[in-house]
Amino acid sequence: MTMTAEPTSTTKVPRRRKAQPDALPTANRGSAVAKNVGLRLIVPAVVLLAWWYTTSRDMVSPLIVPAPGDVWDALDSYVLGGVWNEDILSSARGTLWSFAIGLVLGIVGGSIMAFVASIKTAVYPYILAFQAFPKIAVAPLFVVWLGYGDAPKIIIGASLAVFPVISATMAGLIDVDPDEHNLMRSVGASKRQELRHLRFPRAMSYVFPALDIAVVGALLGVITAEIVGTEYGLGRVITERAAYGDSAAVYAVLIVLAVAGAILHLAVSTLHRVMPRSIVPK
Amino acid sequence: MVSAPPENLVAHPHVGGAEQIAIDSAAKTYLRRGASPVEALRPTELVVKPGEFVSLVGPSGCGKTTLLKLIAGLDHATGGSVVVGERKVTKPDPQVSVVFQKAALLKWYTVEQNVLLPARIAGTLTKQTRQRAAELLEFIGLADFKDRYPSELSGGMQQRVSIARALAGEPKVLLMDEPFSALDEFTREVLHDELLRLWTGHPKTVIFVTHNISEAVYLSDRVAVMAPRPGRIETVVDIDLPRPRTSALRTDPQFFEMVSAIRSHFSKAGALGGESA
Numbered sequence: 410m411t412m413t414a415e416p417t418s419t420t421k422v423p424r425r426r427k428a429q430p431d432a433l434p435t436a437n438r439g440s441a442v443a444k445n446v447g448l449r450l451i452v453p454a455v456v457l458l459a460w461w462y463t464t465s466r467d468m469v470s471p472l473i474v475p476a477p478g479d480v481w482d483a484l485d486s487y488v489l490g491g492v493w494n495e496d497i498l499s500s501a502r503g504t505l506w507s508f509a510i511g512l513v514l515g516i517v518g519g520s521i522m523a524f525v526a527s528i529k530t531a532v533y534p535y536i537l538a539f540q541a542f543p544k545i546a547v548a549p550l551f552v553v554w555l556g557y558g559d560a561p562k563i564i565i566g567a568s569l570a571v572f573p574v575i576s577a578t579m580a581g582l583i584d585v586d587p588d589e590h591n592l593m594r595s596v597g598a599s600k601r602q603e604l605r606h607l608r609f610p611r612a613m614s615y616v617f618p619a620l621d622i623a624v625v626g627a628l629l630g631v632i633t634a635e636i637v638g639t640e641y642g643l644g645r646v647i648t649e650r651a652a653y654g655d656s657a658a659v660y661a662v663l664i665v666l667a668v669a670g671a672i673l674h675l676a677v678s679t680l681h682r683v684m685p686r687s688i689v690p691k
Numbered sequence: 692m693v694s695a696p697p698e699n700l701v702a703h704p705h706v707g708g709a710e711q712i713a714i715d716s717a718a719k720t721y722l723r724r725g726a727s728p729v730e731a732l733r734p735t736e737l738v739v740k741p742g743e744f745v746s747l748v749g750p751s752g753c754g755k756t757t758l759l760k761l762i763a764g765l766d767h768a769t770g771g772s773v774v775v776g777e778r779k780v781t782k783p784d785p786q787v788s789v790v791f792q793k794a795a796l797l798k799w800y801t802v803e804q805n806v807l808l809p810a811r812i813a814g815t816l817t818k819q820t821r822q823r824a825a826e827l828l829e830f831i832g833l834a835d836f837k838d839r840y841p842s843e844l845s846g847g848m849q850q851r852v853s854i855a856r857a858l859a860g861e862p863k864v865l866l867m868d869e870p871f872s873a874l875d876e877f878t879r880e881v882l883h884d885e886l887l888r889l890w891t892g893h894p895k896t897v898i899f900v901t902h903n904i905s906e907a908v909y910l911s912d913r914v915a916v917m918a919p920r921p922g923r924i925e926t927v928v929d930i931d932l933p934r935p936r937t938s939a940l941r942t943d944p945q946f947f948e949m950v951s952a953i954r955s956h957f958s959k960a961g962a963l964g965g966e967s968a
C-alpha cells in the first residue's frame with residue numbers, strides 16, 4: 410500500500426532494542442575482544458619485564474624500586490593476608506560517599522546554575538577558584554576542623570568529584586537544539602515537560618562520561634586526605650610504610666589503587682549500560 | 692491565474708478537521724542590538740482556506756520561516772495578526788503541528804515514543820492515539836521500525852517519522868518548513884506522494900515552505916511567491932492541476948508550464964539567483 414524509497418523499510422527487521430551502531434558483526438566480535446585484551450596486556454608486560462630486569466641487575470636501590478617479587482610478597486601478606494582490610498574498607502567507603510555526594514551535589518548545583526544565571530554569576534567563579542587549590546594543601550585544614558574520621562576525606566573527595574559533574578550538567582542543560590526547542594514549544598510543552606523530555610536526557614548524556622573523571626577524583630581526594638592524617642585508609646598506609654622505608658608495601662598500595670580505579674571505571678560504565686536509554690542516551 | 696485578494700474571508704473557518712488561516716497585515720521586524728532593524732516580513736495578507744494546500748516559495752531570506760513561525764505562534768508579529776480558525780495566534784497551539792527541516796527526533800526515544808510524544812505532553816495518550824500512531828507508522832512503511840532509535844534510520848525515514856509525529860494528534864493545521872530539502876530526489880518524490888495521500892485521507896490546512904518550485908507546484912493548490920529585502924509575498928499563483936496528482940504529472944507539459952510561469956515571476960523580481968526548480 411505504501412511506496413517507499415528504501416526497500417529495507419518494507420522488509421521485516423529483527424528488533425534490536427540495544428543496538429549499538431559501532432558494534433561489530435557477531436562473527437568477529439570474539440576475536441576482536443581477544444585482540445583488545447591482547448593489546449591491553451602489552452604495556453604491563455613490557456613494564457614488568459623492564460622492572461624485573463633493572464631490579465635483578467641491582468641497577469637501582471631497592472628503596473626506590475623494589476623487586477617485583479618483594480612487591481608480590483607485600484601484596485600477599487598485607488592484602489590477601491587481610492592486614493589492610495580495615496584500611497581498604499575505609500578508603501572504599503570514603504570514595505563511594507564522596508562520589509555519591511559529588512554526583513548529587515553536582516547535578517543539583519549544575520542545574521541551579523544552568524537555570525538561574527545570577528546564582529551562576531555569584532558562585533561559579535569561586536567554585537573554579539576552589540578547584541585551583543591544591544587539595545593536599547587544603548586537606549590539613551579539614552583534618553584540623555573535623556578530626557581523623559571519615560568526614561575530612563569525604564569532603565575532599567566530594568570536592569574533587571563534584572566539579573566535572575557540575576560542568577557537565579550545566580553544559581548539557583544549556584545545549585538545546587533550536588529545532589528541538591521549537592518542537593517542544595509547538596506541542597505546548599511546559600517548562601517541566603521540556604526539562605523531562607528534552608533537557609534532562611541531553612544533560613545525562615553529558616554527565617555520564619564525566620562520571621569516569623568524577624569517580625577517580627573521589628578516590629584521589631580520599632587518598633590525599635588520608636595521607637594528611639586519618640585513622641584508617643590506604644593513604645595512611647602509604648605514609649606509614651614510606652616512613653619505615655618499606656617501598657615494596659608502598660608499591661603494593663599503588664597496585665591496589667590501580668585495580669580500584671579499574672573497578673570503579675568498570676562500575677561506572679556498567680551503570681551507564683544498564684540505565685534505560687530514555688534516561689541516559691547512548 | 693494569479694488569484695485575486697481573498698474576497699472570501701470565509702464564514703465557516705473550519706471544515707472537516709481543517710481550519711482557515713487568515714493572515715491580516717502580519718509583519719515582523721527583528722530589532723538587533725547595535726544594528727539597524729531587519730524587516731523580515733512586510734505587512735502581509737493571505738487567507739488559506741480550510742483544507743487548502745499552499746506553498747511559500749522564494750529565495751533564502753525572504754521571510755518564509757518568519758511567516759511560518761508567526762502562524763505557529765513560535766514568534767510574535769510586530770504588526771497585524773494571524774487568526775487560525777477563530778483563534779488569534781498568540782502562542783503555540785497543539786492543533787497546529789510543525790515539521791522542521793531537520794527531523795528533530797529525540798534520539799533517546801524510539802520511533803514510536805517520538806511519534807507519541809505530543810500526545811504524552813498533551814496528556815491525551817489513549818488507546819486511540821496509540822492506534823492512530825500505529826496506523827500512521829504502517830502507512831509510511833515504518834511499522835517494523837517502531838522500536839528502533841532515530842540514529843538507526845535513514846534521513847528519509849527520520850523525516851517520515853517526524854511527519855507521522857506531526858499528524859498523530861490529528862492537527863487542524865500542518866506547517867512544514869523545507870521538510871524535504873535535505874533528502875535526495877528519489878526519496879523526496881516518494882514522500883511527496885505519501886504526503887498527498889496523508890493529506891487526502893485526513894484533510895487539514897497545509898502551509899509548505901520550500902525553495903523548490905516544482906515541488907511547490909506538484910503539491911499545492913496555490914503557490915505564494917515571495918521576495919526578499921524586505922520579505923514579502925509578491926504574488927499568489929493558482930495551480931489548476933487535477934487531483935489526485937501522480938508522478939505521471941511530473942512529465943506533463945501543463946506541469947512544466949506552471950513551473951516556468953512561477954519561475955518567470957522570480958526572474959521578473961530579479962530574485963532567481965541560481966535557484967533551481
Ligand SMILES: Nc1ncnc2c1ncn2[C@@H]1O[C@H](COP(=O)(O)OP(=O)(O)OP(=O)(O)O)[C@@H](O)[C@H]1O
Nearest residue numbers: 721729730731750751752753754755756757758922
Ligand atoms: N532572530 C533573528 N534576528 C534577526 N534577523 C533575523 C532573525 N531571524 C530571521 N532574520 C532575518 O529575517 C530575514 C528572513 O528570514 P527567514 O528565516 O524568514 O528567511 P527564509 O525565507 O526562511 O530563508 P531560508 O530559505 O534561508 O530559510 C532574513 O534576512 C534573516 O536574516
Ligand SMILES: [Mg+2]
Nearest residue numbers: 755756757868
Ligand atoms: Mg527558512
